[in-house]
Amino acid sequence: MKTGKVWLVGAGPGSISLLTIKAAEVLQKADVIIYDSLIGTEILSALPKTADYIYVGKRSGQHTMPQEEINLLLLKEAQKGRSVVRLKGGDPFLFGRGGEELELLKEHQIPFEIVPGITSPIAVPEYNGIPVTHRDFSSSVHIITGHKKAGSEYDIDFEALVRTKGTLVFLMGISSLPDIADSLISAGMDPQMPAAVLSRGTTAGQKRVAAPLRELPEVVCKSRIKTPAVIVVGQVCRFSKDFAWYEDLPLAGCRILLTRPKELIKKTAAMFRDQGAEVLEMPSISIEPVRDQRKLSMALEKINSYDWIVFTSVNGVRIFFEEMKHQKKDIRSLGSCRIASIGAGTKNALEERGLFCDLVPEHYDGVSLAGTLADRLTGTEHILIPRAASGNQEMIRILHKKPGIQTDDIGIYDTQYENWQLVPVKEMIESGEIDWTVFTSASTVRGFAAAVADTCIKGMKAACIGEQTARAAEEVGMKVYIAEQASAESLVRLVSEHQTGSKL
Numbered sequence: 321m322k323t324g325k326v327w328l329v330g331a332g333p334g335s336i337s338l339l340t341i342k343a344a345e346v347l348q349k350a351d352v353i354i355y356d357s358l359i360g361t362e363i364l365s366a367l368p369k370t371a372d373y374i375y376v377g378k379r380s381g382q383h384t385m386p387q388e389e390i391n392l393l394l395l396k397e398a399q400k401g402r403s404v405v406r407l408k409g410g411d412p413f414l415f416g417r418g419g420e421e422l423e424l425l426k427e428h429q430i431p432f433e434i435v436p437g438i439t440s441p442i443a444v445p446e447y448n449g450i451p452v453t454h455r456d457f458s459s460s461v462h463i464i465t466g467h468k469k470a471g472s473e474y475d476i477d478f479e480a481l482v483r484t485k486g487t488l489v490f491l492m493g494i495s496s497l498p499d500i501a502d503s504l505i506s507a508g509m510d511p512q513m514p515a516a517v518l519s520r521g522t523t524a525g526q527k528r529v530a531a532p533l534r535e536l537p538e539v540v541c542k543s544r545i546k547t548p549a550v551i552v553v554g555q556v557c558r559f560s561k562d563f564a565w566y567e568d569l570p571l572a573g574c575r576i577l578l579t580r581p582k583e584l585i586k587k588t589a590a591m592f593r594d595q596g597a598e599v600l601e602m603p604s605i606s607i608e609p610v611r612d613q614r615k616l617s618m619a620l621e622k623i624n625s626y627d628w629i630v631f632t633s634v635n636g637v638r639i640f641f642e643e644m645k646h647q648k649k650d651i652r653s654l655g656s657c658r659i660a661s662i663g664a665g666t667k668n669a670l671e672e673r674g675l676f677c678d679l680v681p682e683h684y685d686g687v688s689l690a691g692t693l694a695d696r697l698t699g700t701e702h703i704l705i706p707r708a709a710s711g712n713q714e715m716i717r718i719l720h721k722k723p724g725i726q727t728d729d730i731g732i733y734d735t736q737y738e739n740w741q742l743v744p745v746k747e748m749i750e751s752g753e754i755d756w757t758v759f760t761s762a763s764t765v766r767g768f769a770a771a772v773a774d775t776c777i778k779g780m781k782a783a784c785i786g787e788q789t790a791r792a793a794e795e796v797g798m799k800v801y802i803a804e805q806a807s808a809e810s811l812v813r814l815v816s817e818h819q820t821g822s823k824l
Contacts, residue, residue: 324398327405328412330437334360335522338438351402358409364742365600391424398430411437441489444521448528449563452487457555460486466493478507487554494549498537514557519549524575524598569596570816577757579604579764588808604767606736607635615730616643627701630660637669639732640706662689663806684806685786690718699724706732737767746775758783762792769796783815
């Protein structure tokens with residue numbers, strides 16, 4: 321049997337924007353992904369469904385699997401001939417026990433690669449405006465594990481750390497913060513040394529507590545700050561107020577659940593992330609071409625008989641052109657047809673394929689599209705409408721009010737509900753961790769409601785792309801906000817405006 325390969329991949333501090341290109345490429349090709357507890361929810365939501373997943377997370381006092389068993393698991397999966405990704409928070413070798421996991425692989429001659437990750441001791445302070453080195457204050461940075469066994473003494477030379485006069489970053493040390501502060505002060509550090517605890521950095525839950533070293537444990541205790549968190553001690557902490565930038569972004573601290581189909585989700589997610597949001601890519605529906613495309617095939621054979629082709633979605637455009645390619649037809653065959661599009665996204669998808677629309681309604685919905693088109697018709701036209709098999713029939717009824725109009729309403733794709741696997745969405749909804757859910761169609765609302773059927777979503781904020789989508793969200797009890805236009809850009813503006821207003 322062919323021997324597999326193992327990749328030790330660093331997932332970074334939490335934000336998917338800080339996942340390296342190499343890491344993203346390796347994850348897409350994995351047969352099995354063995355992952356830790358500190359992987360950001362953004363990253364978990366975007367992982368491919370084609371892989372198998374094994375959770376081996378560790379929290380203080382709670383180990384899903386002993387380290388020795390994890391080492392053996394990597395070996396066994398690789399010996400099956402599989403591509404194995406060991407996905408670890410931060411960097412694989414910085415307090416990640418990556419070296420231990422490689423020893424057994426090396427002993428059995430299993431090929432492996434290391435994919436470095438952006439590490440939290442550097443990235444989290446940066447997201448909080450703290451430069452870990454500064455020419456005037458610190459010429460070195462020291463990363464220390466703050467974790468120790470209960471009842472044991474620290475095996476750390478605190479006096480040596482103090483003498484460096486550098487920035488000190490402690491990981492996994494929140495429960496031991498009083499001991500760390502006391503040990504540093506006893507070793508000669510100024511009790512008024514600027515210090516900070518940085519919680520859940522680079523995510524929507526990011527929080528910073530700053531205080532002089534002596535006061536920090538009490539301030540942190542009162543703040544009820546959550547783990548994971550890093551402790552930073554040094555003069556550079558004084559820059560946190562002046563250099564803080566993340567919280568100034570319009571959607572900083574906002575967690576958004578995006579329900580678009582996977583084919584369309586990346587671009588919209590990027591728009592929200594540019595505004596500072598944490599985005600969970602959770603498609604509630606999937607788009608599948610119908611197995612039998614004979615009706616579309618027959619329509620393409622007589623394409624010259626149509627006066628108009630009406631496209632109601634980006635998916636319809638994609639699947640229509642896939643069938644044209646299958647039949648070895650190009651846009652020249654559409655020369656006599658005029659083109660109507662439901663909105664900007666669909667219009668852009670057509671333009672990318674060399675077609676400019678003859679009609680786009682002022683309001684981007686099916687009823688407006690049908691009404692605007694009907695006003696342009698004389699009553700002799702033949703219209704092709706390639707769209708979802710379960711498409712709303714109101715558009716057809718409006719067109720048929722015009723005597724003499726012929727329509728071929730052909731279902732070229734089906735909409736199926738999706739299930740989520742790695743992100744605890746229901747628990748996050750119940751604990752109020754989701755700020756907005758974004759819907760781009762009524763079917764995405766129905767898919768979302770089905771996926772969280774036993775969870776109360778009444779009152780959750782729903783950003784909806786149009787009236788039909790809004791009605792579906794209202795029916796399940798959500799608090800509805802409607803974008804001015806049926807476009808991703810308008811949805812981003814909608815959420816940004818309301819979120820910015822709530823901060824004032």
